[in-house]
Amino acid sequence: MFKDTINVQAIGTLKISDKETGTVLVDKRNAIHPGNMAYIMASALGGKPASVNSSGSSPYINWMAFGNGGSSSTTTISYRSPRVFTTYDGLPITSSNSTLYSKTYQQEVVSTVYAPGEDMGGGNLVPENTSKVNFKVEMSHSEYEAMQQLSDPSITTPATDSSTDTTSVTAFTFDEIGLLAGVSTPTGMDETKTLMVTHVTFHPVLLSANRTIVVDYTITVQLS
Numbered sequence: 108m109f110k111d112t113i114n115v116q117a118i119g120t121l122k123i124s125d126k127e128t129g130t131v132l133v134d135k136r137n138a139i140h141p142g143n144m145a146y147i148m149a150s151a152l153g154g155k156p157a158s159v160n161s162s163g164s165s166p167y168i169n170w171m172a173f174g175n176g177g178s179s180s181t182t183t184i185s186y187r188s189p190r191v192f193t194t195y196d197g198l199p200i201t202s203s204n205s206t207l208y209s210k211t212y213q214q215e216v217v218s219t220v221y222a223p224g225e226d227m228g229g230g231n232l233v234p235e236n237t238s239k240v241n242f243k244v245e246m247s248h249s250e251y252e253a254m255q256q257l258s259d260p261s262i263t264t265p266a267t268d269s270s271t272d273t274t275s276v277t278a279f280t281f282d283e284i285g286l287l288a289g290v291s292t293p294t295g296m297d298e299t300k301t302l303m304v305t306h307v308t309f310h311p312v313l314l315s316a317n318r319t320i321v322v323d324y325t326i327t328v329q330l331s
Contacts, residue, residue, distance in 0.1 A: 116328070159199045170215055
């Protein structure tokens with residue numbers, strides 16, 4: 108049967124794990140920014156640059172941002188709402204409300220696209236009318252430390268979860284992540300030409316020297 112209208116659904120899931128032990132630290136769905144996602148998908152389909160980078164190439168997700176403003180704790184922990192909206196405000200993360208609450212670090216992702224019917228591993232087949240994109244980051248202790256030292260040179264990577272250096276522990280703790288469609292430069296990411304596409308908040312996680320943290324952020328695109 109001919110169909111001139113289809114429904115498009117984008118679903119995001121986040122898994123944070125300890126590379127050495129395999130322990131899963133966070134496993135939850137995330138919030139897609141409908142306005143930015145729709146605009147980025149349309150721009151990519153048309154081969155056109157985003158308005159925040161009008162002289163560049165078509166936008167795509169290439170960075171993962173980390174922050175420490177996603178939760179608060181007094182007697183119990185509470186989580187702030189993801190900053191996603193139905194509209195596209197045409198602003199980069201430096202001036203838009205569509206950004207992390209308190210970004211502390213970003214790292215380029217390694218992306219893998221899975222086609223309908225393709226095995227993602229362990230017999231996990233992608234359903235029909237569906238494709239998936241996995242964005243993976245193995246967090247770099249040295250790069251994270253270097254970015255924190257820009258504001259406080261005394262900050263160093265905490266040795267373990269029980270470190271007593273409260274300043275460094277605070278700096279290396281994150282509780283929010285966003286996927287970004289950014290512009291890479293020789294020195295990093297140009298935030299003035301970057302859009303946030305997803306946002307998720309969760310229980311705080313500490314990046315310590317004795318732990319390698321791997322983040323798997325998967326977006327499922329399904330048409331029906």
